[in-house]
Amino acid sequence: MNDSGGKTAEQQAYITRFLLDYTAVPLAGGTFLRGVLPARDAVRVVTGTADTVAPHELVSYEVPLSDEDEEPVTAPLVLGWTRTLASGPIPHTDATVMGMPLVRVNTTVLEPADSTSTDQALRVLRTLAWPFVETPPSPALCGFLFTGQDTMRLYLAVEKADGLIAADVQLTGALTALLAALPSLIGEKERWVTDTSDPHCVHAVDLTTW
Template sequence: MNDPGGETVEQQAYITRFLLDYTAVPLAGGTFLRGVLPVRDAVRVVTGAADTVAPHELVAYEVPLSDEDEEPATAPLVLGWTRMLASGPLPHTDATVMGMPLVPVDTTVLEPADSTSTDPALRVLRTLVWLNTVYLAVGAAAIANLLYYRGVGTVGPADASLMMFTVPVVNTLCPTLLLGESFGLLQGTGAVVLLVGAALAATQGKVLTRRTTLAEQPPVEAETPRRRSTT
């Protein structure tokens, strides 16, 4: 059984997710995409300058979710129409929504604008985000925990818990080596304290205790070999 309402919601969610990636880049000139408002059978795309907060200085374009042939509007098409509208003069309208001028869009006569150089860059960024999500779900969560619990079963929980001392050290070194973040005296001191604590916990102080015990023991005198008497 078809659910038109559910399909509409999914289409609106798809268009909204796609368009929100473009809020940080200009659509045309100094006009930015400021938001997306899903409504019945349409989406309202809000545009305006990057620092505009007054509603009357923003513009909401109402884009239908399908054309006259009932073909669904795709997110790239909605983006192209919005770019074309943002690059031209504001059409006259008497309608408003939330204090913003509301412009109904006739997609049958409006041609979408061409794609720009930011489109492939954002596609790559979205791909990297999904790859990072998969890595966090599979690598950092599933595989890492599996290996950790296998290690606990092999060396025991007491020894395995010592690895927790190295977590802050690794979390500090990786951003320093990979992201160029600062590593100062405070971070170095903390890393040394953690590693020394891990060493003491691993040896249970046996190294220091053994050295102290040996130092406190008196020197052992060498025994003089006895001469066997002959009769």
Template sequence: MPELDQRVSGLCGETVEQQAYLTRFLLDYTVMPLVGRTFLRGVLPTREAVRIVTGAADAETARELVAYEIPLSDDDDEPVTAPLVLGWTRALASGGLPRPDGSVMGMALVRVDTADVEPAPPARTDRALRVLRTLAWPFVETPPNPALCGFLFTGPDSMRLYLAVEEADGLIAADVRLTGALTALLAALPALVGEKERWVADKADPHCVHAVDLTTW
């Protein structure tokens, strides 16, 4: 399959806000299955779409994952909602794997025509989460900075975070470990990803303009 590597840069504010909103909404499905034994393993931000990465909870290689590319807007050019993205992803993950259009970062990539997919209805847990999120995590006018626009599990003890850093004119991919001094790392993260001397190119990842390795910080 051809590797699709059009790099994302210069994302507009509205796109960043939507990517961050979708990421926040879907986080629970990293620990709760989307369907059967299929979990959310990543949300990859692109310019006009979001790539929802699915696979088993213990998947360790890219070959075990599937990325579904879903447009950020509908036929009326209105932003798609997170519950709708969840419904489409759940419907796709519960059926047989469609023919991939290519690959990205070693994962099979399926470009989704949402007109051909009937979204799965909300589950009882989805409705419960909606109530709990609204009460425990209400909307605030001042979002976190930098905004978390995506993530990808890269190993049993590591993940890649996609952060919107204004000085970068795009997204910074920060590689972190999930053990160690997490409290200190999270407190320092906004400053660390803004340090240009840490920025390196990652030609294998089209979802960022620079990468930062914080796995040994």
């Protein structure tokens, strides 16, 4: 992965880590985070009601990774913009991705919602529980998407791949063993297949029956 791609993956992984709590804590009203899709120079934040996995019931908001001054956007800003969008009606769009409406966000005219007391509490707890380290996790988790009631697609940065690998995993079963084996499993090229329905990865790996 080239340096530019590495920096993009690093920022996508940072945003993904920051937003993870909102799979369980509502973004606004009854709207939750259902995925973060890594796109070219952007993240696509997927929202929907709790436990929703049907694409037509989800919305994907494409947020650029840099602002008008070409400075990297921060994860709290992405959260604020997403909350503003999730608090109002779904903007009209004719674009779709993976069966979901795709809204390309103009962050220059969108006001981010203020942080909440829950956001502040999560920030304190997250910082203490997961302190910053110089060496990020490897492989880096650059995104995810709930694909079923007990399945999830993970988007991982693998050094030997020219892009991200999507790993489909089951959330029940021997999770401890799967997570321990995951770094080596996704690096096995014989497992790689092409998924033309998903533009967010270069290869996919099915580990749901592993």
